[in-house]
Amino acid sequence: MIKLFKVKEKQRELAENASGGPPIKKQSAGELRLHKDISELNLPKSCAIQFPNGKDDLMNFEVSIRPDDGYYLGGTFLFSFQVSPIYPHEAPKVKCKTKVYHPNIDLEGNVCLNILREDWKPVLNINTVIYGLYHLFTEPNYEDPLNHEAAAVLRDNPKMFESNVRRAMAGGYVGQTFFPRCI
């Protein structure tokens, strides 16, 4: 290909003074796949998505979930999503921005949901992740605890768990921990 290189080098010298085009943003394959996921979202009424950086940044967004059933009925929980350029090879990074009394979400907002880590597959999509998060609120699970105390209460005394959840969502203390109101 050296002949080609030679020709191109000459052309470049000639074009040296020509102005370059405007900077072009290249979309990664991950962004394109995410674009597809987002344009095909089919969310239940209880879930809403927002794009804090406007319509052209799909890689960072927020999802709010208002469970319409179960212990968390009436609360609103905000999650942040961060999607990597090599999505879907890598799962989106999801954090819960609302402090919540929940066996599978710790007080820092880490979420224990299998499809976000060990069971992530590239065939899954943003829709499945949001449904997975919704599921955590309708069926909290004490067998995979991140918040050990909450998990123990749910296992041993579901009535007390229910009242703890209500108290936390209304804005109040459960044990030593304060939870801001999220109803």
Next chain:
Amino acid sequence: MADTSSRSRDLDKLLLRPGNLVGPRFEPGPELRDDLQAFAKVLVVGAGGLGCELLKDLALSGFKNLEVIDMDRIEVTNLNRQFLFRLEDVGKPKAEVAAKRVMERISGVQIVPHFCRIEDKEIEFYNDFSIIALGLDSIEARSYINTVACSFLEYDSDDNPREETIKPMVDGGTEGFKGHARVILPGITPCFECTIWLFPPQVKFPLCTLAETPRTSAHCIEYAHLIKWNEVHGGVAFDPDNPEHMKWVYDEGVVKNIIPAIASTNAIISAACVLETLKIASECSKTLSNYLTYNGSEGLHTEVAEFERDKECLVCGPGIRIELDTSITLQKFMDLLEEHPKLRLSKASITHQGKNLYMQAPPVLEEMTRSNLSLSLFNLMGKLPKDVVHVNGTTIKNDQKFSCLRKLRVVFKGVDGVTDMDTAGGA
């Protein structure tokens, strides 16, 4: 200084003599050797274990115009294999020291270092090079360079790649006793994205296992790294190259996912990559076609597999060419996609250079993009004579509905600068 004839003696055997396996444009002779030095400009991406070897091998193979890009500084643990660095270099940028050392040892070689992230350079920076050699350790970085290199690729109106727009890449990678070398000629051989499914899924432990019943040392390390770190240092990103950060986690475990590195594996893989670079540039022999694997952990195996392109690859594929009038609105364009015999694409969402022109869902984005429907596509695309847009929606095949994502090469009729070339454009 030793006279140049003795230095290029071995190279001359490849470049000055005719052969049976040479490429169609190979013309042996001293002019070829001189042209290689004068016109072949190679970029080495990464100045780590593989990058050091690549620079040295390229310089010793007759390439005189080299540049190297790396964002890292030299660490003590690099010194066992990154042989261009010395103890007193610790803390200095790898690219700068590597360039300096090779230039000191091999006269006549020019190496320009770039101490920055690959994303920090303008796209055009990469177009300056004849060949890009990759000595990287991550999927992200490979994927980025691949997207950039493929963005220069143009197809003619018969969907054949235009040779002068092909940006060849030679990619090396090593892990312990294993390694690979591959040749990527965008438009001809599979690009990185065509074969990204080759990578095994990353092993991740469930967060709750880490918090509740960590059973292995790896669990404990992950726990310290992912959960404890944020509890104590909330908001500060963990940096495995920051000694204070590492010291903190050291109390609980170890975190940096160090890929075992073996100097001889790097040397073997680099040698293969540089030989391919020389072959691409000079056509003195057929190139590797197209993926070599090397495994030295049990006995020694090497094998070459010929991977195939993904015809519909969004990054390197031609996409579907569509000629349009400049007056056409976005809405009319979407109607055309429904009627187009190759597409039959309904419910289209359209994106161009990172701008979402129209989104079917979610409602919040549909609302923000709805006003574009009555605007002219030509204006929405920045009045470019031709460019790539990506469209997804539903298509019907054998009476069944499929969701699909397509690349389209849009060409506007009668706009200056349009010949029969369309850009394959940046993915």
